[in-house]
Amino acid sequence: MGAKHFGARVKRLEDPALLAGRGRFVDDIKLPGALHACFVRSPYAHARLQSIDIKAAMVLPGVHAVIATDDLPEPMRSQPMPMLLPNPSIAAACTQHVLARGEVSYVGQPVAVVIADTRYIAEDAAAAVVVHYDVLNAVSDCRDAIAAGAPRVHADLDSNVLSTFRLAYGDIDAAFAGAAYVFEEEIWQHRGGGMAIETRAVLASHDAASDVLTVWSGTQTPHIGRRMMADLLGRELESIRVIAPDVGGGFGPKAIFYPEEAVIPAAALKLGRPVKWIEDRREHFLCATQERDQYWDVAIAVDADAKILGVRGRLVHDSGAFAPWGVILPYIAAATVPGPYVVWAYQLDTTVVLTNKVPTTPVRGAGRPQAVFAMERLSDRVAAELQLDRAEMRRRNFIQPEQMPYEVGLIFRDGKPLVYDSGDYPKGQETALAQAEYQSFRERQRAALDQGRFIGIGLGNYVEGTGLGPFEGVTVRVLPSGKVAVATGATNQGQGTRTTLSQIVAEQVGCRIEDIVMTIGDTGAIAQGVGAFASRQAVNAGCSALIAGQTVRTQLIALAARALGVNESDIDLEDGQAVSGAGNKPSIGFGELARLAQGIPGVSLPAGQAAGLEHTAYYAPSQAAYCSGTHVVEVEVDAMTGGVKVLRYTVAHDSGRVINPLIVDGQVQGGVAHGIGNALLEWMQYDDNAQPLTTSFADYLLPMATDVPTCNISHVETVNPLNPLGVKGAGEGGTIPAAAAIIGAIEDALSPFGVHFAETPLTPERIVAALRAAGAYERLFVA
Amino acid sequence: MSKQPTRVTVNGKAHARIVESRLTLADFLRHELGLTGTHLGCEHGVCGACTVLVDGRTTRSCLMFAVQANGSEVTTVEGLAPDGELSVLQQAFIDNHGLQCGFCTPGMLITLTELLRDTPEPSEQEVREALTGNLCRCTGYAGIVAAALDAAQRLRNGSGG
Secondary structure, rough: OOOOOOOOOOOOOOHHHHHOOOEEHHOOOOOOOOOEEEEEEEOOOOOEEEEEEHHHOOOOOOOEEEEHHHHHOOOOOOOOOOOOOOOOOOOOOOOOOOOOOOOOOOOOOOOOOOOOOHHHHHHHHHHHEEEEEOOOOOOOOOHHHHOOOOOOOOOOOOOEEEEEEEEEEEEEEHHHHOOOOEEEEEEEEEOOOOOOOOOEEEEEEOOOOOOOOEEEEOOHHHHHHHHHHHHHHHHHHEEEEEEEEOOOOOOOOOOOOOHHHHHHHHHHHHOOEEEEEEOHHHHHHOOOOOEOOOOEEEEEEEOOOOOEEEEEEEEEEEOOOOOOOOOHHHHOOOHHHHEEEEOEEEEEEEEEEEEOOOOOOOOOOOOOHHHHHHHHHHHHHHHHHOOOOOOHHHHOOOEEEEEEEEEEEEEEOOOOOEEOOOOOOHHHHHHHHHOOOOOHHHHHHHHHHHOOEEEEEEEEEEEEEEOOOOEEEEEEEEEOOOOOEEOOOOOOOOOOOOHHHHHHHHHHHOHHHHHEEEOEEOOOOOOOOOOOOOHHHHHHHHHHHHHHHHHHHHHHHHHHHHOOOHHHHHHEEEOOOEEEEEOOEEEHHHHHHHHHOOOOOOOOOOOOOOOOOOEEEEEEOOOOEEEEEEEEEEEEEEEOOEEEEEEEEEEEEOEOOOOHHHHHHHHHHHHHHHHHHHHHOOOOEOOOOOOEEOHHHOOOOOOOOOOOOOEEEEEEOOOOOOOOOOOOOOOOOOOOOOOHHHHHHHHOOOOHHHHOOOOOOOOOOHHHHHHHHHHHHHHHHOO | EEEEEEEEOOOOOOEEEEEEEEOOOHHHHHOOOOOOOOOOOOOOOOOOOOOEEEEEEEEEEEEEEHHHHHHOEEEEEHHHHOOOOHHHHHHHHHOOOOOOOOOOOHHHHHHHHHHHHHOOEEEEEEEHHHHOOOOOOOOHOOOOOOHHHHHHHHHHHHHOO
């Protein structure tokens, strides 16, 4: 076997082109004759569409068309978009029309699209389209939306409640009746966005000669997109090719299918010219899906030793105006609460509510940060009330490694019982505590306090269901050039998918990593595909790469043995050569073998030889792969300004066997940055009319280089026994417990004042308000 | 729309074009000259993905009109490795995992090129402060900061990479 790639810090194959400015993002693709689109969007959160007057727009030189719903082809004109994730708790699918029909239900909902020679002209013309609206009452806050007499999010709704469901196991009443202590928390997590630095983008071109519609989209899920386009455009799948070229970050919102991905292809078909649409940042704030936005009322029951007996409560989830991905966010949240702890009984009643805001769908973490926040805030509360160290409180409640596989008692969102496959949660926490010098923190805290500085420490544990199915595919094919072609339905928005899969294939096939020619995110390259979400690609595509690579290895060895007249056991594959260990060590290159594998025209293949050196594997995991981790964070709070500085951040992370530590560390570090944003900065603010107020990076703050320390990351590897690579996902664990740990640390820093926090984002204003209410400033000024 | 003749030297090559007055420098570079390495992330001057050097100073190309660059020398990411050989800083980005999706990267490289030119021995804090004008959503900045410090060291050592 060739160079050892699996587990090595292999430098990324993606980097050189991106560093030289030779990336190929959607807006970098220039097609002759391309036209440019700008959408006309609703300025109101809820309104009836009266009329659309396009006359002033159409007379502008360079304008080719203004397309509203009635100008669209069937079935997309009259049918709403398909819902991808049905759930029995949802009575009726709730998705939008690609262009509004009769009613708009959130600010930014697309109403019409202008197609012009340039984006500049398209924007002029969009401003000249006159839309008459009959403004209706809107509902902004999901708690208000449940109230009797609340305005309806859609005029034809009987109720704004989309779904209610209960996740439960054990005897919850007995758990609470027998408890030594019961503590309650009211928790609020506000919504933020994915905020990839590349906005969404679509370019569509129809080739009349082949009747193939090619769509380049900045998406995480090109194969799903192709299905949606086929449904909405009424075309066969085979006449649509969707390509996700270089994509500038995903983080979840690019996993769902958007109206623009149907409208732009429809415009290209209608006009017979390529059409390009590049979302601007304001549109991204208005129309790209968001997440968090949950209100929790939860209680924990513990015995006298702080052992958890039960957790119960209610969760209200804001779905926004539609539910393109059903109820998976609150479902995942509800299933994530017990986490790494033995919780004897559990019951959570969830209400999913529609509001006149842009829909919520997964953003890095996908419901889990909220659940972990709830559970960890409850744990901190127990520790505080019982005067126990926070780590000790958790230590007493961990599921032990010898209890693996551990059946929680719920059904996870993959449809399978929630069974943790593996993990060592106590070891994870101990590793993180040691790296963070947790033991000596109280001394550091006292010393800081003596100088008038408020520092605090917080921790958060989590278990995350990753690597969700249904499957992902990888094709491996040896080319006559001697290189190895790899195609996958997995996609790449920065995760290093190309590098990771190349490591696996190169090691199996026995070629140089630089001799792999990979096609990623192209429906033309592999028949089936799913895409990037739920930290799923290392598990799904990684295992497919392994299986396809192993199969092609077997084919190579068999063919080489026959060609060289030696035994298969004598053949070794290295650097694109099949080398015999026997005799005078004859060898044959992969290129020659690929030609041999094509056979001779008209001549039968030898018995047992397959056509070509090629295999496609679609690995389908039996259930989720449960990764876990512990975060420990030290913060300093400026009591006068409410400013928070993250001083030190430690992560112990178990994503199973690590394929490339360089990449996994990068995923964790990036995830932590997102979590810091959620905890301290990112607040997508709406007014009472559901009008978004934070629609620029000047209003909605992303973490900067001065906000995010370099994390100390440890890998605690417990091998996943359920898949052949032993891997678990790594893309979201950095984000999931971050807010819980940070808010806990802020509370700890301000413990002299006895303030309590149970919300994110925790902005300086909120901290100062809490300190003022606690009388902190009287004490500080007296001091 | 009014048009004006504009002469700009980009990455050492002189260009003379007649452009619309309202055409941004970023769109001029990307769509008139085909230099698509310069990216647009917000078009309101915060994210920094569009950062280029104009007469040696970092500039948001989304907030400047092409006609304002008349007579100027502009350096874009494509100009950092003109002969195909990556610069010391670019190589340090590979070695320190300084990029993930790569969309913010051109702006990061330009900002750090200016920093390392003006401050050959930056502290970590100086690197971080220099980067506050560039947003990255993928990396959490650790690899970028490490790459900048690594590149500074290599440049001081004259090892070139």
